[in-house]
Amino acid sequence: MFINWIILLAAIALLIVLATKASRVMSADDESGFLVAGRSLGPFVMAGTVVATGFSGWGFMGSPGTAYQYGTIELLGNFFFAPAMVVAVLFFAVYLRNRAMKMGSSTIPEFIVNLHCDHRNSVSARTLRILTSLGMIIFLTVFLTAQIRALGILGSSWLGISPLLASALLLVIITIYTIAGGLLAVAWTDTFMVIGMVTAAIYIVVQVFTDIPLSDMMTQLNTIDPNLVNPESSNPYGSAKASVFLVFVYALIFSTALPYMSVRFLAMKSNISIAKTGFYTAILGGILSLVPIVGLYVRIKNPGLVNPDEAMPWYLANAIPSMAGSVITLFILFAMKSTANSILHTLSTAASHDLRLAIYDNSSGTEAELLKLNRLWVAIMATIAFISTFFLPEAMLSYLGIFSSGTLMASLSGVLLVSIFYKGSTMAAIASIIVGAVCSSYLLASGIVGWVEGPLLGSAASALTYVVVSLLVPNRIKATSEEAVKA
Amino acid sequence: MDLFLNSWTLFWFLTINIMMLLLTVSYFFAERHNK
Numbered sequence A: 001m002f003i004n005w006i007i008l009l010a011a012i013a014l015l016i017v018l019a020t021k022a023s024r025v026m027s028a029d030d031e032s033g034f035l036v037a038g039r040s041l042g043p044f045v046m047a048g049t050v051v052a053t054g055f056s057g058w059g060f061m062g063s064p065g066t067a068y069q070y071g072t073i074e075l076l077g078n079f080f081f082a083p084a085m086v087v088a089v090l091f092f093a094v095y096l097r098n099r100a101m102k103m104g105s106s107t108i109p110e111f112i113v114n115l116h117c118d119h120r121n122s123v124s125a126r127t128l129r130i131l132t133s134l135g136m137i138i139f140l141t142v143f144l145t146a147q148i149r150a151l152g153i154l155g156s157s158w159l160g161i162s163p164l165l166a167s168a169l170l171l172v173i174i175t176i177y178t179i180a181g182g183l184l185a186v187a188w189t190d191t192f193m194v195i196g197m198v199t200a201a202i203y204i205v206v207q208v209f210t211d212i213p214l215s216d217m218m219t220q221l222n223t224i225d226p227n228l229v230n231p232e233s234s235n236p237y238g239s240a241k242a243s244v245f246l247v248f249v250y251a252l253i254f255s256t257a258l259p260y261m262s263v264r265f266l267a268m269k270s271n272i273s274i275a276k277t278g279f280y281t282a283i284l285g286g287i288l289s290l291v292p293i294v295g296l297y298v299r300i301k302n303p304g305l306v307n308p309d310e311a312m313p314w315y316l317a318n319a320i321p322s323m324a325g326s327v328i329t330l331f332i333l334f335a336m337k338s339t340a341n342s343i344l345h346t347l348s349t350a351a352s353h354d355l356r357l358a359i360y361d362n363s364s365g366t367e368a369e370l371l372k373l374n375r376l377w378v379a380i381m382a383t384i385a386f387i388s389t390f391f392l393p394e395a396m397l398s399y400l401g402i403f404s405s406g407t408l409m410a411s412l413s414g415v416l417l418v419s420i421f422y423k424g425s426t427m428a429a430i431a432s433i434i435v436g437a438v439c440s441s442y443l444l445a446s447g448i449v450g451w452v453e454g455p456l457l458g459s460a461a462s463a464l465t466y467v468v469v470s471l472l473v474p475n476r477i478k479a480t481s482e483e484a485v486k487a
Numbered sequence B: 001m002d003l004f005l006n007s008w009t010l011f012w013f014l015t016i017n018i019m020m021l022l023l024t025v026s027y028f029f030a031e032r033h034n035k
Helices: A002-025 A031-039 A043-054 A062-070 A072-079 A081-103 A108-116 A123-159 A163-211 A214-224 A241-257 A259-266 A274-288 A293-301 A308-318 A322-359 A367-391 A394-421 A426-446 A453-472 A477-486 B002-006 B008-034
Strands: none
Touching: A002 A123, A002 A163, A002 A322, A031 A163, A031 A259, A031 A322, A031 A367, A043 A081, A043 A163, A043 A241, A043 A259, A043 A274, A043 A322, A062 A072, A062 A293, A062 A308, A072 A081, A072 A241, A072 A293, A072 B008, A081 A108, A081 A241, A081 A259, A081 A274, A081 B008, A108 A123, A108 A259, A108 A322, A108 A394, A108 A426, A123 A163, A123 A259, A123 A322, A123 A367, A123 A394, A123 A426, A163 A214, A163 A259, A163 A274, A163 A293, A163 A322, A163 A367, A214 A293, A214 B002, A241 A259, A241 A394, A241 A453, A259 A322, A259 A394, A274 B008, A293 A308, A308 A322, A322 A367, A394 A426, A394 A453, A426 A453, B002 B008
């Protein structure tokens, strides 16, 4: 236990050094430094932060458990996030960055408003902005709360303290560096942490395949149950074999329509090499996708686990030296933290930047005051999320994660994805956000469809509403100019 | 190779991995060509 504290303190020291450096590099008198890292991210940091944010603790804890229970189908299902992130980087990132820069948008709600409204101060534009930022605040707070709880559970057994104290400790660290360096600190610490995560994945793969070569592993799994190697359905992703491919569509919407993923694209350097960024994303994502192999390995070594989710903890405690287990646990904490810090940053800017601009006029405060306000809101949102952990039922941790992120991505897929091909009206934007959120949350809450299908159907409903309402209620130039005159 | 052909999950895992890498590599050449 003592050694774990030393490892953790060393990691914290490194994270704080990175954050201090980031706060110095980030121009202190400029709000865009805090919001979009001064649009300075290069290929490796860009790939690092996208992959670290996209791969949460699920890839290390939940996914090996699913692989233990269902076999190689999980290896394929979980892997789809890597190509989806690559496609998002290659085909979506530049479009989003260029359009946002042209319109002067530094956050996702700002981008959505600028894209759909002719006048930023009109009633409809303010409504759209309040709707987007409030939706983000609600769903991302739930998502962050779930992540903090997961951090607390893993941190408590690793450090020998209570889950509450562990989650508080880890949240304070995240909050400090997000306050210090904004998105730049988040991106740099993400990149540092993704190197740790990839190291853990490589160690695991080498250890597993040195012990049991791939072909032997498949032969032994086949003896236990042929469905583990050559499944007849896509369970748990659906009953048809092709259902697993829906995960790719889900992951693609996840990487582009979730604000805490896509805001990173706004922070890209203007002359960045997209090919290099895509290549690094493919390598980092590809390596992290191999982690569920642990589940297959543990299924052979210890087929009698009562709870499949214990596959990774069992592996760390029994299959490898305790020192390696300690370090890998730190890297799993990294995977959770790198997702949590990105959510915290996006969540707090939705309150400090977007909600403020939607409610008050543009002309309030100097850049230095705005920066202080942004930093203050990181602390406020972290406190709110921490207090919310007391009200969160533990049994529903994964469900709440899927529910909040799935609903948010469904509601924003009309305004962020369909708008690439077809620019809709303000009313269409408002309607599609509401329909996407209602549809996805109803489907997920009622349980009539699976966790992948709910958000996908919600996204489809949001996209359809966006197009239909745009055709029925287009933006009227005359009406908006009248509103502007009134304002 | 037989291993990957005998399991449809492993087959697609390998195929999509290769497609993903080919896509990024082709982007490299496209980017260099445009410069």
